[in-house]
Amino acid sequence: MTVLEAGDLLTQIDIPxxxxxxxxYYEKIRDRGSWDFQLVSVAAAFKTSGNTIEDARIAVNGIAPFPVRLDAVERLVIGAAVDEALAVEAGEIAIDGSRPLKHNEYKQPMTSNLVRRAVRSVA
Incomplete structure (x- = not known):
């Protein structure tokens, strides 16, 4: 992993x-305009064959003090055909066991919904 130093400028990102x-798929929920920090966000990448997810990487931010990769959700969706039931289950698993900071419980349903939307976007 490369760490940027003060004054460094990121000029390129290479995707394998x-x-x-x-x-x-990327989506964020925020209070105001697009420049505002997110309340919650999801970033996802899916390899597909038809309507079936062959591989997935899914991460959320805002439900914990740091971004969280959703390994359990990835395991659920890999090999599955995308339908509404899969999206709903993925959203539920995404927040299972999450412990948001004080007064941030409202972010759990938002996070669940964003994960559902990410999975639905594959269909």
Missing amino acids: SEWANAHF
């Missing part, structure tokens, strides 16, 4: 070729 034809 095995993800070149993947389906990518």
Whole structure:
């Protein structure tokens, strides 16, 4: 992993070729305009064959003090055909066991909904 130093400028991001034809999804919920920090967000990448997810990477931010990769959700969706039941279950698993900071419980249903939307986006 490369760490940027003070004054460094990121000029390029290389995506491994095995993800070149993947389906990518990003969404954030915020209070105000697009410049505002997110309340919660989801970033996902899916490799698909037809309506079946062959591989997935899903992460959320805002439900914990740091971004969280959703390994359990990834395991659920890999090998599955995308339908509403899968999206709903993925959303439930996404927040299972989460412990948001004080007064942030309202972020759990938002996070669940964003994960559902990410999974639905594959269909």
